[in-house]
Amino acid sequence: MQQDYYTLRAQADIEYSIWSQPEKPRIDFAYDTSSIASGTEEIMNKLNEKLINENHQIETGVVAGYGLQYLNPLVQITFTDGTTVLYGPVTSDNIDDLINEALGNNRNPLDITIGMLHGNRNDIPTIDKHSFLQLEEERRLTRNLGFIDPDLINHYIARDGYLAVNSIFEKKLTDEEIRKEISDSGLAGRGGAFFPTGVKWGFLSSASTEDKYLVCNADEGDPGSWVNRILMEGDPHSIIEGMIIGALGTFANKGYIYIRSEYPLAISRMQKAIDDAYSLGILGQNILRSNFSFDLRIIKGAGAYVCGEETGLIASIQDSRGMPRIKPPFPANSGVFFNPTNVNNVESFASIPMIMRNGSNWYKEYGVESISGTKLFSISGDVKKAGIMELPWGVKITDVLETCGGISNNKPFKALQAGGPLAGYLPSSIAGTLELEPNQFKEHGALVGSGGLVFISDSACSIQLNLLFSQFVEDESCGRCTTCHGGNQRMTEIFRRISRGNGRIEDKANLDIIGNTLLYSNCVHGQASPTIMKNTVSHFADDYEDCVINKKCSGDVCSCPGLTKLIIVDQFDKKLDEAMNICPTGMIKKINGKYTINMKDCIRCGACIELAPEAIKKVSDGTTQEMPEFIPRIFSENHKSLTPHSVLIEPSSITTNVLVRGEKSLSGMENMTI
Ligand SMILES: Cc1cc2nc3c(=O)[nH]c(=O)nc-3n(C[C@H](O)[C@H](O)[C@H](O)COP(=O)(O)O)c2cc1C
Ligand code: SF4
Ligand code: SF4
Structure with a gap:
């Protein structure tokens, strides 16, 4: 016999009030994909083991993460008076502290305390005061994060x-x-x-x-x-x-x-x-x-x-x-x-x-004239603090960046890639003047898209970014339209050649033709696939000309492989031995007590420079470098590392096709579940 809403509600209220004000303190782990990627499961298992072994009167449970992914793994404690406090980043070393905290044995707030979700602890600031949440007006879409067990x-x-x-x-x-x-x-x-x-x-x-x-x-x-x-x-x-x-x-x-x-x-x-x-x-x-x-x-x-x-x-x-x-x-x-x-x-x-x-x-209390409500954004890339924000439309991009702590390593802000590979990217000179509002992006030939905001520092090279996205749209073309699968192949070939140091004056005109031809594709994938290329040629014209005409690459670490070489600037750096040993191609050699790097067979993996940054430097001096005939894609085939070295997207945000090129699923479907 089906029950009516009010009967269901009455039962639910009882269950929820017991959960919200438990008889024993409860430690809830934020259990979502981002947290799992940050090692939550191991800490959770260790804590559970300790609670059982030592017979502590503490319950455990799960909630969804609060969106502060840079502070993962997150843990919440709900005390017997109904107060709930959020902590992070938690490590295995914090287990005893958390147990003592739950039992009320700590005199002072833990140094991993983030904020109070609700309740009345005067010594802990409420979560809305947290610096990462300063642009959020009100949690509406995300109102239940941290406040429910999503499985119940x-x-x-x-x-x-x-x-x-x-x-x-x-x-x-x-x-x-x-x-x-x-x-x-x-x-x-x-x-x-x-x-x-x-x-x-x-x-x-x-x-x-x-x-x-x-x-x-x-x-x-x-x-x-x-x-x-x-x-x-x-x-x-x-x-x-x-x-x-x-x-x-x-x-x-x-x-x-x-x-x-x-x-x-x-x-x-x-x-x-x-x-x-x-x-x-x-x-x-x-x-x-x-x-x-x-x-x-x-x-x-x-x-x-x-x-x-x-x-x-x-x-x-x-x-x-x-x-x-x-x-x-x-x-x-x-x-x-x-x-x-x-x-x-x-x-x-x-x-x-x-x-x-x-x-x-x-609903219209938030938003701007052209679009109402709040929108979820996932913020990643070269920012100090990555995570989720629920923002009213109209927030300034510069405010978002500031709230994320600015660009990593205090590097200059170079570009913003919003909304995925079809949505283009804009230089900081434009993005820094915009608000989160779809029309403002459109005016500059880009889109806000579905919510991803990837900030890019000046260590990224526009040509490599372009190559990355060209490869993506080429790989992901379904193959129906010649314009799309052929056009994206040609576009990718051109950028691959430019990055090998063989750019030609006529490339710009050819890219223009390809961009116009792609407009005659069946779906938006083909039609919008040249957006990034168009943005590169127009908004990042200096980078483009540098690579194509001046044969120089502005990106850090190993960017355009044919336009950069590695040189040793400190022969006495102790890290050089390690770099020599780690080099997968054996291109770093010590001859007569002197280290040398042979660029001819260097695959530009960047491992040596990461290991010995003071001793090995990348230079791009206007000369085209010899390089191996075959060079593995700097960005892996299966998009596991969908970014140039400098741009780290939150690991769990990598969502694209796991099938490698040539193995595209026929139906695109794995199986059905009831
Ligand atoms: C190549 C391509 C990929 C897309 N991927 C998504 C997607 O992952 N999620 C999505 O909601 N819409 C995606 N869209 C847009 C959908 O076609 C569709 O417009 C959308 O789901 C409609 O939902 P909405 O009206 O609620 O925005 C994609 C469009 C294209 C051309
Ligand atoms: S434009 Fe769309 S339909 Fe045509 S090949 Fe590309 S992905 Fe397929
Ligand atoms: S970039 Fe990679 S392949 Fe080239 S020298 Fe350094 S470690 Fe070796």
Whole structure:
């Protein structure tokens, strides 16, 4: 027998109040992909072992990370009076301190204390005072991070989860009224194109077939973007609730969440959330005792970038080869299994419940004239502090950089790459004048995109960055259009040749032709793939001319391999012996007591310079260097290191295709789960 919302809520409130004010203190580990990458599991296991061995009266549990990834691994302690405090970065050495802290044995706050999430400890500042969070006005999308165990549906329900769905049933809102509320809120699709969500739902609602599909696009393929993952791992039910409301606003009866298989934790959390929602009668037949039914399942993608494009994604769901197809027909007319379909991004769906709960005017409290609400951004690259921020539209880029502690090693800010490989990049002279607002980026030939903000220092070389992204778009082309697969190959070849020191005057004109030809590709992947190249030639013209005409490379460490050589500047540095031993090609030799480097067979791995930075220097003196015929890609084939040496993207943000070149999955789909 299905229960009504209020019965579910009453049970959830009891469970949540016990969790929020436990009988014994509880240590919760932030358990998400970023934390796992930072070594959380090992510390968690050691702490659990100690608690059992020493019979401490302390519970343990998990929460999702608070978004301060530079302080990972994070731990929260909830004390018996309901106070919750966040700590990090935690190491195994802190285990005793944490146990004593939980037991109330410490006189002073631990030096790893970050802030108080809620409660009343006068000696600890509240979390909103934390320097990394100074640009956040209010956590709306991320309001449950740190405040729930994401695996427990009752925690979500107790924090007003599924209240919006129930209100729609109680108030008997029509599909039109739902769409109007969403349209009035000004919510624009968070997948990067910013199409008004309410309007898009209108296309599906007018279709009159028996089956209509709602698809959540959780492919998140842009390097540097992990905002969707944060939501799936941290608050999975908000996405499910958004989809149920979307179904009510469009009369869809079936739904899919398409998640890349590189996101195993997001997949398992979403699956658990779906199973729990089914078991409480929140999904399936007669949701919350209404006449409305909606079925939802997960599809795992194999990580092909173009399967994030909605028609490629639909093809992949159908077990067809994951290739974007020609539009029209648009998905609203012919989508999954040729039925009318609507595709929305994870963050778009996660925004829906709060809009329906609080109203469109509330949602518009934040934002700018052109776009309303808050947006999640994942910030990485050459910044001192990487992490997630939920920001109102309109925040200045320079403020974001300052809040992240500035550029690593206090180097100058060279460029901003926002929104992934199709969205371009802008020099600091322009990016530093912009606010986070889509039109401002467009005016300069770039896009804000889906939420990744990668800051780049002046140690990166524009040509190498360009080569990196050229290789990416070439690898990820599905191969349907000659313009796209051929054009991107030619573009990559040109940049590879330039980086080998063989740039030609006519390259610029040829790149221009390629850029224009790519516009005649079928989908946005091909059309937008020359964006970075266009930005390089126009915004980084000095770098381009230096490499092509003056044969000089401005990047640090090993950048354009044909334009740089390594020289030894201190023969007496003790590190040189180690550098000689580590060199994979044996190109560093000691002859008659003197070290030499032979550039002819040096593969420009940069290991020696990293080991002996005072003794070995990179110079680019306008001469083209001899180099091996075959040089491995500086950026690995499988995009594990999708950045030049100087740009470190948070490890867990690397989300792209794990299939190496030539092994592209036929369907783009790994398997299906119910
Ligand atoms: C090559 C390519 C990759 C894309 N990848 C994604 C993605 O990973 N996630 C996403 O939501 N949208 C992606 N999009 C945009 C989708 O096609 C679609 O516009 C979006 O999912 C619509 O959702 P929204 O209206 O909520 O933004 C991609 C587009 C292209 C051309
Ligand atoms: S533009 Fe590129 S990715 Fe898009 S359909 Fe054509 S070949 Fe495929
Ligand atoms: S860059 Fe790599 S291959 Fe070249 S000399 Fe240094 S260690 Fe050897």
